[in-house]
Amino acid sequence: MKRLQDVEHHETEDLYYPTMCKVTGAKQITEMEKWYELEMPDGQSLGHSPGQFVEVSAFGIGEAPISISSSPSKNGKFELCIRQVGTLTNVLKNYETGDMMGIRGPFGKGFPMEKLFGKDILVVAGGIGLVPLRSLINYVLDNRKDFGRLIILYGAKTPSELLFTDELETWKDRDDVELHVTVDQPDETWEGNTGVITTLIPSLDLKLNTTIAAITGPPVMYKFVVMSLKSKQLPDDQIYLSLERRMKCGVGKCGHCQINGVYCCQDGPVFNYVDLKPLEEAL
Template structure:
């Protein structure tokens, strides 16, 4: 047990002061999502790893946990992509280049990159789940020779909800990326796969001993994707999931994001499936 006398003053932190970051780029990329590029003050770096998140704040409104969407290998700046679903995010949609955004973080556990080096990376992204996974994808692409295959499965409800369409095109054209995109509800222009994301899994040819899966999507998706991957005999500990909870403080204090005994903001949001499988509240 941690005791008061074990703690020195200098070891304590002002946990709730945001760093004001300048918006250096902003673009509405779908009806619901806006992309931002931000710059830390005085040339400092955010210093995140793929899968981590920040608390974004707007004064007078509040804070919300937002995944970091850029790779740490992108120097100097970082990117967020924010869906407008809540009070805060609906205000953030008015933020443009030059505005200042309050940032705390990065927080939580990202992907354990040491365990991923040399492996085949299977990305399973549902809807807005592509936002945090894009950080991992771009990290793999920036360090391409350190990884095996890069397989990206991406599902959206409709073609108009597909995120980062220009990057999707680039990934599509690259020989060293296997991209499979599907939509639940196609429109007349759609020529690709139709159906939920799990329909892309059975035909995959995976090397079981070297494949690491990284899954992010809406809460309902995880069980089904995990089931599909399990039916392909992928071992539990080669599956990583990024879970969504109400990560209010980001520093393991406020209690809102607790999943049984673990704090999503500290022990996650990226979890190894083998670790959270016993947790009743996880999936």
């Protein structure tokens, strides 16, 4: 147990003060989602790993946890992509280049990159789940020789809700990326796959001993994706999931993001499936 006398003053932190970051790029990329590029003050680096998140602050409204969408290999700047679903995110949509955004973080555990080196990476992204996984994807692409196959499964509700469509095109054109995109509700222009994301899994040819799956999506998606992967006999400990909870403080104090005994903001948001299995509140 940590005791007061074990702690020196300099070891304590002002945990709740944001760093003001300059918005250096902003673009509404779908009806609901806006993309931002931000710059830390004084040339600092955010120093994140793929899968981590920050707390974004708007004074007068509050804070919200937002996944970092850029690869750590992108120098100097970092990117966020924010869906407008609440008061805070609806205010953030008014932020444009030149505005200052309050940022705390990065927080939590991202994907354990040391365990991913040399492996085939299977990315399973549902909807806005592509945002944190884009960080992983671009990291893999920037260090392409360090990884095996890169298989990306991406599902959205409608074609107009697909994120990062320019990048999807680039990934599609690369020989070293296997991209499969599906939508639940196609429109007349859609020529690709139709159906929920799990329909993409059965036909995959996976090397079971060397494939690592990274899954992010809406809460309802996880069980079904995990089930499909298990029926392909992918071992549990090769499955990583990034969960969404109400991560209010980001530093394991406020209690809002607790999943049984673990804090999503500290022990996650990226978890190995083996660690999630015993947690009844997880999936």
